[in-house]
Amino acid sequence: MTEQLVGKLRSDARDNRDRIVEAAREAFASDGLDVPMREVARRAGVGLATVYRRFPTKEALLTAAFAEQMQACERVLDEALTVPDPWAGLCRAIDKVLALHALDSGFARAMTAQYPRVFDFADGRDRSLRKLLGLMRRAKESGGLRPDVVLEDVVLAMMANDGIRAESPELRLAATRRFAALMLQSFSARPVPLPLPPAVRLPLTVRA
């Protein structure tokens, strides 16, 4: 084979991989994590065999699809751990993680799903959750976080965040910001005024 042809084949292979990962992200977001590999292949415009050659398991595909988001999530937690006031760090982390999830429902579900076979993905997730737990411990010691709030409460907030719907990504993000503020209010040992006016627009004739 000429060098040019080898280069072309490599570039095609890379294009295929990118297309599959992109299609998987979209499919997970719209159809949930149980979407068949067949559907991912259809969306990517490649054969099913190509998908399996690249990603032998659903877990491998899930890990690849959410690699960037998982890294972003870990970065948020690492940054939060450097904030001198642990409660301020925790507030920032929860606000940012819920915002990340609001923009990618597939990732949000993957972070909270019962998906015991997802070894690689679960590793990344557990790493993030361990950091979150460390942050919570420090925030409790500093007196900012209520002692009776547990890790499961933050995960419950992540799940609940995924139930929020809005007409546009901007409104969705604004609603999630308000929701994060409400949850942090609940977690706080020292309640403060809510920071934002409500962002969710309702189909109501009823007004406060």
Next chain:
Amino acid sequence: MTEQLVGKLRSDARDNRDRIVEAAREAFASDGLDVPMREVARRAGVGLATVYRRFPTKEALLTAAFAEQMQACERVLDEALTVPDPWAGLCRAIDKVLALHALDSGFARAMTAQYPRVFDFADGRDRSLRKLLGLMRRAKESGGLRPDVVLEDVVLAMMANDGIRAESPELRLAATRRFAALMLQSFSARPVPLPLPPAVRLPLTVRA
């Protein structure tokens, strides 16, 4: 026609109606409010014409499908309005309404959906929300509810509640109870210890 035959036809018609309403409830819960009338007919095992003869519009079907839940919702609010301490009444109402929604995702979505054409349904919904708003006003006056919490925050809690998933209806309800307690904590002008241990079971190796 004999009286017997008339009776039989009436009973068949009633059976059909019940089957359609039951199928619609299931379809709304699993496929969302945009589920086609065709799919409702398929699930009910009747012809599409039969569905349209009974329910000329999606709104009529939605109203019939959730009539009981809507009445239950209003009853909860009416009862809450009789509680002498308005904040205690509001807490009870929010806990019970979120529990009703946890057991019927279709109804939960209908309560918070942007669905401007659903006149009949929206009437019932607005009536409930007006009662909720009255309860909130009284709870603010009594000093129990924070003054910066608005009706939209409670609707945001309803939407978010719909994002919670669990392995069984029992665990789902337990998770919703914890979530309701967290939201009420956030809404409260005077924070108190959280009433329950966390109910959500996580797929984590991480433990607090």
